[in-house]
Amino acid sequence: MRMFRFFTLVLMCFCIVLNAQTKLEKVKSYFPDSKELRKDNIDWYRFSVPENWEKVNEKKISLAVAVLKSKMTSKQEPVVFIQGGPGGNTIAETMFWVDHPLRKNHDIILVDLRGTGFSEPKLCPDLGKKFFEILSKNQSEEQDVKDKVKVSLECRQDMINQGIDLNSYNSISVANDLHALKNVLKIQKWNMYGVSYGTYISQNYAKIFPNDVQSLILDSSIPNISEYHTNNTQNYMLSLSKLFKSCKEDTKCNKEYPNLEEVYYNTISELEKKPITVEVDQSIIQSGKFTYNAEDYKIAIQQSLYDKKLVEVLPLLIYQFKEKNTATLAGLVQAFSGALSLNYGNYFCFTCNEVIPYNNLQKYDSISSKYKKLNGGLSFYRSDFSVCSQWNNNQDILKLRNISLKNDNPFKVLILSGGFDPITPTYFANETSLNFNNNGLIVNGYTYGHGLGYTKSGASIIRNFVESKPITDSLKQYFNQKDVAFKTGITLNKGVVKMTGDMSSKQWYYFIPLIISLLVVFVVFISTLFTIISKKGKIIVNVFLLFLTSLLLIAFTISLGLGINSTLKDNFYLLAFGLPSKWNLAFQLYRVSLLLSIITFVISLIKVFKSNIPLYIMVFLAIGIIHFYFLDWFGW
Template identity: 45%
Template sequence: MILIKRLFVLIGIFFLGFLPPLTAQNSVSFEEAKSFYPYAKVLKNDSIIWGYLSVPENWEKEDTNTIKIGVTVLKSRENKEDVPAVVFIQGGPGASGVSNIWSWRLHPLRKTHDIVLFDVRGTGFSKPRLCPNLGEEFLKILAKNQSEVEDEKQKVNAALACKQELIRKGIDTDAYHSGSVAKDLHALMSNLGYKGWSVYGVSYGTYMAQVYASIYPEDVTSLVLDSSIADIKAYYTENTSNYMNSLNKVFDACKNDPNCNQQYPNLEETYYEVINEMENNPITVPVSKNFIEGESFTFNSEDFKVAIQQALYNKQLVEVIPLLIHQFKDKNKDALGNLVTAFSSLLMMDYGVYYCVSCNETLPNNELSNFELNVSKYDKLHGGLAFYKSDFKVCDKWNINKPDSLFKNFDLDPLKEENFPVLIFSGEYDPITPDTNGEKVAERFNTAHNIPGSTYGHVPGFTGIGKSVATSFIKNPNQKPDVMAFKKVVKMEIVKDITVNKGVAKMGNSLNEMNLIFLAPLVIAISVMLVFILVYSFKIFRKKYNNLSDNLVRGLSILSSTLGLICLIGLVGALLKVTEHNYFILAFGLPQNYAYLFTLSIVFLVLVILTALVFLIRIKKISNRSIVFSVIFSNILLATYMIYWGIFPF
């Protein structure tokens, strides 16, 4: 009997030796949830699945936490069963994928495909989020007037405080990297019932997409890499040359445009002059307390360089770079204050995830000495971008006492053996994943097509042309795409001849917010003015008033009301027209062909004051004073709004 028991034990040991170890993979599941945007009416009647994918925090350990990945599935418009799917991988690392629902909801691909959006572990709607307020801390640091060294010191301290908080909460910071995301995606595909899908990665998401495709090639039917990372080992080290190569294209474009060169002569030299000037004389600008508690932001030379670098991401911002450089040169504080919004949006990522991923797999593969060697090629730049250089110091401290074996170095060479088709977008002015990356990445694959995004910056695949090319490719991946598609796009037009006015941006923001409580008095005032013009113009024409005071004050009221409405309608029309072309212009003012509106606004203000004085002086001789007072008050109210916005050019 004892021998039989021992035999069964030996058989059990033998077979168990060949069984896969028990892991937390058994806890993987998908559970539907309520809308992540419950107040968005446009999404309520749409065919959308919201939910959470539960996965192990560390796929390599049996005893690990369970985390939740926020997922949104935009169902195909065809509403059929078993339609193909596209999964979107956002960049950063640390940006939300689900928040891109507004770009994907009406994407032409949705006609035939389900669109799967997910928040990379630790970001957006995923649970837990890793240090979601760290970006705000960085903005406060950037806002201060202090040295690069002090900025770096405070940034390191903020990042390490984030890590300590994560450790206190029991979060495994070593489990956040592209390999884990790849396993999350594989589990998500299975739990949503897809047998394969097209993978669409942007920016850092292109690296995650390549890691995923190398680990689970059978999941991928086609691959789209928009603004791709070619070599993770050069992602930081070539940061400065990538930036300057893109910026030099702007300098050349302006030099070769006679009108631009006339208005912004020696643009390249001016750029370096501003750097020199701002090293000694930074510019402090007023900002809304919604962005900075102290209601001020100090631009130093490092902030200036980052501002120009960020402008290279977007075609419309590229077009205003010469104007932007000159606004820094002229120290236009009102216009530069509007840039803080751009800084705040840059820092809206989950920086806890950013540093977990960067310190696990990116910075360990980049050498600070190589970064500095690259910087040394640009003496006049006075150093590279400190915003990125400081990440080396952060990760040095973040990874103290961490064994080298935990650093991730994914092998992408096997991708050459795979046969799934690949589409690559690369933007001409992209400063972070330059257009030269396109051809380099294409060489990694067996079947790849590089689409140069002429005149565009980062992520050209989300332009009208890019969406069209991506849709055609994903629908028919074996058909050669139109590699010259972006040659048909409207060429870059550098913005010139702008009348600078601090109030345009504020007026545009007020109207765009559609705050009824704020705008209701203005609407009432406009109505009163319009009715007064119609009624009393007719009465004066019919000579209903014999008294000079009545005719004078009513005539002035009609004139001021008419001019005020012309100014308001003209400004709103100008805002709408400029928005169609390049809404970033509004941060500075309006094109010179609208300059007359600012002159008319001054005339309107003078007439309002004159009308009010006449009314007060001749008040006893005026009939129906309450009616006249109401229209004068309405004019004063309109003028008050214009003063609040800052429209009057004084």
């Protein structure tokens, strides 16, 4: 009994000492300009922890934490979300969690893991932009890799100059951070929800601190870190082959995009000979130009397989590369840039510490060489071997970090897997379940890509799992669908593509002249309609022409608005190409309105322009501004 009391006392002393090394401090919202988040029941924190958990009395780092309070007073165990990447931001996505189904009965805890997001220190936050600049250039694969290694090592040196301990940024350190956070928040157990690389972190945490875990949700899971990079090309090809097969078996897709597999591989060969250069906004690329070579093309298609909606338009996208549609490919650049939004200093600390040392470059190349038509693997990922070979130069790699993920603890496990996922494919889910003695519940989304939990269906499934409610077929009905809804019958239109880009990249006031002009045209429509009715059969030609012109412009605008809104609801990626052909009426209305605008202007100029110069100048200036926004849509 005395011995038990002694060990209890020792444990209490240890906990007191450990807690003294951390500090949780309430702060103001990380989004001071968001009225919605300021009014919400969210606690924002700064959490100070040791940078090196083996040297707890030395340097501290600061983690950003957000606790979204449950909407019910009687709540269940909290859910802590672990972002992937590694290097992905978490708190930046707070709005996604505000109305998440889980929040009804659970607090949602978001943490910017060390070296990411609002946490400090920040690890080379601009490195992704430098990578994108490298990709945008028309240069060889060897030069791309050389430049990537150069800027990555500059990042490494910059972190060393700041006194950052590179070896302290790994999954084990994160596990200690989270365990300390759980204790200081006075949480007994929580539900751990990891996505992508966050599933590897989560499994490490569950192995080290099993008593902290109520349940484990692994979305797009990693079962074994030593195969994560090695099998990258094989995993990509599994998803790509499924795409080709699905399109071939779909009558409409196969008719509109015949020989898709052949087109894909032929495009690789063509881009190796002659890359495609497109003009883009300088806010995206400083030079204002992006050149797609074969490697850029391969990684663009690979990244598109992450998203269900993008999978639906992939045959169309592959054909746009074939047809060298520069307008569409320019629009793609902006979406492509989002793939490099990780905190890459953090990415390489984790990757070079605990991934690449356990992956085999020779095996990677051996697997890639099997796919002759692909002309090698994906240099975007292969280059990580080159970066890490020098990143880890002259330093010891702690092999013990690659702990076994086998776990026979009794907490329940949910595993979500997308059928087209090119980085954590379906067989990863089965292997992950083996880590838990085959006790993991696997939910497949056959037509989905990466991160199923971000969908409405996925969120509901996770909620039911956490709350021990049945996951019925009706709940999984969208995941159970096996046919891809490939998008066919799309009318390509560079104007729609341009407007979509403008709405994304330009400030709202860019569209003020258009809105004012449309209001003026609406007033003209009402006044001319009233004039025509009041004349009782005596119609003045120029008034009637103004009425028709304003009517057509309004009809065009309404029909275009309805088409864009409908497409946004169905698949917003289509706006990077044009609109479904059922909205072709909008384009026809515009052509007629343009012709009628010219006729009306000429007749008004000849007949009545001088009688009321200010009025007609205002009217035709408004019409002219509308055409300024839409004129180049149709190559006039």
